[in-house]
Amino acid sequence: MTARKRAKKTAKTTKRSAKKGATKTSSAAATKRSKTAAKRAVAGTEVVGYKAAWRVANNAKQSDDARTTALISLGSAACDDSDVFAGLIVLLRDTATSLAVRLGVLAALQAASFSTIRFAACRPTYMTALRAVAKDPAFEMRQRALGLLMREGDGRAQTMLIEGLENPAKALLPPEKALQLLAYDVKSEAYPLARRIVERPPNADAKREALRLLAADAKSTKLFERILRDKSETGDVRQISAAALQSLAPEALQTYARDMVLDHAESPELQTMSLTLLTQFGDADALTKDARLGERVAALHSSADSHAVKQGAEQFIGKYTRGSDADRA
């Protein structure tokens, strides 16, 4: 039986049960029901719990709040029970169901997927459903689905995002979000696109995300060096470049950090970052003997306007002048 057919059968059964429940009003029947429920409760409260929760979650007449609360309580039953799983997939794909409930379904499936061994049987169907809702009319559904797919290294999701960057008419997400998700796969074909976006960004967020994506590629080292040295670039972009160079060219970054500390016209943010870089990752031998740098840091420590710069200077002095003081003594 296919998943769709199973879900339809379950839906019919649920309707029939609801009708039956509405017409039976006798106290005898009510007593019988409560006895049955009690038996089941003794046998396994989880079985009673999740089935009842599923009945609520799958009932369009219930409020969104009630349904999403019920979905949270499904736990591992979201996959363990094949009927529940099939029903969840149907709800996920159903654009007529409210967005809140569909996002609740996604959350329930995502929670179940953390148990990778138990979820293994459900994963193929789950991934196929995610690819379908990656093109959903609702933005939030698309964003969540694409995020989950990209974390799994899905090639189809990657193709969709790249197509959207190349042709905005096909874009499923804003460029900055697409770039952020593409960065999950360092082996994607997004690098030339990211470089174009750095040169001609549609917005500042997109430029930042493009730079973060490029940080995995050693061929981008020169680009990051140029941006780091360019004072016309914003502070956050220069800091992203510094972070990238820490992986790609750590020795060169030390030289730039030194230059930025010595530069009286450099911004406090970049000076603070530079002092931290030198303190954490610098060559202790060279820095201890660097008299010019030492004097500059001492001056910053005593007279910088920025508290963050002073703190950074203090940490540098604490690390690199203690040793030389001991020598002098």
Place this chain on the structure above:
Amino acid sequence: MTSPRLRQPMTESEFAAAITALGADTERRATLVSLLEETHALYDERGAAATVRMRGWVLSTLAQPVLSDAALVHMLEELESGRDPYLVAVAANALRRYPRAEPAFASYLTRAIANVRQHDDLVSLTAYGGYVDDEDDGTTAVAEALATLRWMGASAAGARQDLELLAEDHRRGELPTWMGREVDAILSAIRDSIDTTSPETECCALPGPLGRWWTSRDARRDPTAAQGIVLEDQQGERLRFDELFVGKPSFVVFFYTRCDNPRKCSLSIAKLATLQRAIDASGLSGQVRTAAITYDPAWDVPDRLLGYARQRGVRLDADHRMLRSDPASLPVIQRHFGLGVNYVESLVNRHRVEAFVTDATGRVAATFARLEWNDQEVVDRLRAVVDEASPDAGGARAALATRDVAARGRHTLSAMAPLASVGAAFIPKCLACWATYLSMVGVAGLERWTDTSWLRAGLLAVLAINLASLWVRARASGEWKPLHLGAAGASLILVATVAPALAWARIAGVALTIGASLLTVRIRPSAARSRQLARRTLVPALITPSKSDA
């Protein structure tokens, strides 16, 4: 019908159509196997996901209508170390088109199930890219692997243990019902066919030496282009290719730390650690080297190489290193070894499992590609290369012997230093001193020793030898204090010869000279600097490589 030409650049749609046409072209069909080489230009600058789609389409086309021997190793490779459900499904399905159910297939199929079970996917074996749009369509990698095991019937007996573990998982509720039923059916077929009265037959050799080839001495690639390349090891020490790989056979494996497939690079380096122990156990320790070279030199800086090796228990010393080349030199390394790797920008988009044995001249003598090597086959191949009797090997051994002589020469020079200093200390520096010495052996002939000019010449010569020895040692070690001390000592001794009244100068000079020599013997030069220096020592002829080493 003429099949379209494969040209760069082409879209994936164009590629898919071209492959389909090639598959239908009986004359050109065989060229499809060449499209599975990672280095094929069609994969240049393709992302990893695109490479998977393209490879999958070639693999599935190759499997129709019959899977050839040439394509078999690629299918087994995907089953053994692949993680992409589409490629694993294609490969598992393809085995059912091989002319016979080889018993060796079974363990590859159960390995594939283990690799992909927890991130399986619905795939289409008929649509390019393998994607399905409906949960009711498609198949999964595990389903295909189990279907092929079912097809094998009794031939799957070699995987019985793995299948029984899966059955155990099913009893624990960790397998879906359909999968448990399949496993039970396969096990039943195996049990029904087992003849308990006949002895167990050996399982399960592959049909042919897949993924291995040995290159005869005459055919080995000339290493000249690679000789001058500088590689950096996990400690930041920089050595030339010939310093690393000439002189002894080596086992060289390729990897990179950003590899996201634990069945490839991580496993290869972990296996390198076990191979090192196997080499020791086989008695080849000291006769061979091992090395791991990264595909990703810009990213894999020494600290990363060191951490990666340590986490996997790899031994590191002068004969066992983790290496990276200069990124600009990587193409030379690729050509020398014939690597199976390609890139998108600086990132690896696809590579095969690969390792090599090089001979004592640095030439590739054996290749282990695509399928995991086992320690014994590598040790056997290393031993064969060590034992090679050939002019090249003789030259390599001569070079080794020459290097030993050079090393002994350097040690001799170093050993001379204290003797020279002691000699300088005890040579009489004045007539009275000579008189004292000679009186110890009798005064006969004393009147003949009144000429001291040759004494001074001899003293100068001995002091010069002492200082030269100290200089050689200082260049090798980078420690110049002994030379400075020796020079000071020699100066004081010379002062004492012209001003005998300055006894303190004589005593101080002797003390400084002896001290300098004793100090220099205690300092060990670095191996790299010794080799550099060996080219410029006073005895260059001893260490010049013979032409037969090339």
